[in-house]
Structure formats: structure tokens, C-alpha cells
Amino acid sequence: MSETAAMQAAESEDPTEDQFISYRVTWKEPGADTSRTTRCLIDAAHLSRPGDVEQRNELLRKMIAIRHLPRGLAEADRIVLLDVLPICNCMTYPNGPCQFAEYGGTRFRLLPSTPANFEALHDRHDDQIMGRVHNTLSVEFLTMVREKYSHQ
Template sequence: MSVLTSYRVTWEQKGSTTSRTETCLVDSDDMTRPGDPEQLHGLLRQMLAIRYLPIGQVVPANIVLQDVVPVCNCEPHPGESCAWAEHKGHRFYLQTSARPGYEVIIDRHDNEILGTVRNTLSVEFLTMVRQRYSHQ
């Protein structure tokens, strides 16, 4: 199932000192390696180059990313504040497990445990959960 994630991206054209901030949507189907920041940054550079660079300079390498921030999916609704804003918009988080070598993925929405994961895989798993469910 395809999931769209919004990012607020601050960037500048290589060689320029003027930065711009744009909102970009990334489709999870375009990611062959979910959770890989390098692939995400490559997709964002490509998208920005196509959209904003003059013909002849439309090359992702001509885009310098300064900041990439996921946009809370409750921001587009006027007058509503994000319930997880105090946690940088993250609904899901990691906590140390009572079981040695494991961490627990917890949902702040209902304070329920989603799963217990080996600590070597916990960050990747948390990233996949955040990409999949965001604040839904």
C-alpha cells in the first residue's frame, strides 16, 4: 500500500547563497529502501531540480539540502494542533525493554506496546512504523 509523506525541505542551488523552503511529497512506492535517508534525499533533490532549476541545470547534484523535516500530517487542518508536537511530531517511540537486548515500540496515542524488537533492528523497525502509520 502506497503512503505519501510530506517533508518541509530547506535547500539552495549549488553555488548560490539564497535558500528556499518547499514542501515535497514522497510516495513510499518510490522508496526501494524504506528508512534510508540517502535514498530519500536523492528523491528530494531530483524532485526539486525538476521543479525549480532552469533547463540545462536540472541535475539532482545541483541541489544542496540544508534541512529535511517530516511534516506532521495533522498540520494541514487549520485550527488543529498536533497532539505530538512536543515530541517533534513523533507518535511512536522506543523504550528500553525489561528483556535484555530488546527495545519496545510504543504508541503515544494509547500508550500501547506495538512490539518488542531486538535492539539491533529497533531503529529500522521504528522508522518503518513511522512511515507507515504517521499520526493515523
């Protein structure tokens, strides 16, 4: 690629374009018996460490506190996260068809592989193998890949 073409490609990308990551979050207040579930969007630009779960959870707690707690009590410390699940980001928010809906919204799947006792992680998007792993580690590997890549 020529230097001019590379500069034009870099200029055509809009760095201010936001990428939102959607989560289904189950939470409760400390000491409460009941939990609530809500949908939260995080602007990826607010994540200085994209793979850091603690930073993501802190942003989610702040957002939930602001949206669901009374004014004056809206503090992130008053939110206990019980479950955080990424929601398919191949959909247009809030309602759009998921290209993986027929598979329960999951892009990645495990299939038996050779050699024996190994499983292969397949990407339904292009039907390529993401990796092979021993079956004792396959669920953790699948969970890690789904959390990192979701439907991007």
C-alpha cells in the same frame, strides 16, 4: 457484510481523493557551499512504489528544481538532497494543531521492555506496542517505523 453493503462502501470511497505527504528537505546545488531548507508536498498517487526512497527523492528533486532554479536550468540533476524529514501529516496543511505536539511531534517512542536488553516501540496514538526489538537495533527500527508511518 452483505454484498450490497460491500459494493456501497466501495463506491462511497473516492479513489481520486489525494493524500499528500509533507517533507522538510535540506538541499543544495552541486558545488555550492550553502544549503537551503524547504517544505515539499508529494502526492502519494505519484508514487508507484510507495516504500521506494529513490523514487521519493527523485520526485523531491524535480519539485525543488522547478520551484527554486531559474527557467532553463530546472533539472533534477542540479539538486543534491542533504536531508529529507517527514513532517507530521496529522496537521491540516499549512497550519493546524498536531496532536503529538507536546511530544515534539513524534508519534512513536521507545521504552525499556522485558526481557533485558530489549526495547518496545509504542504508538502514542492508541498506546499500543508496535514491536519489541533488541536494543542494538532499536534506533534503526524506530527510524524505519517513523519513516513508513509518520502520523498517518
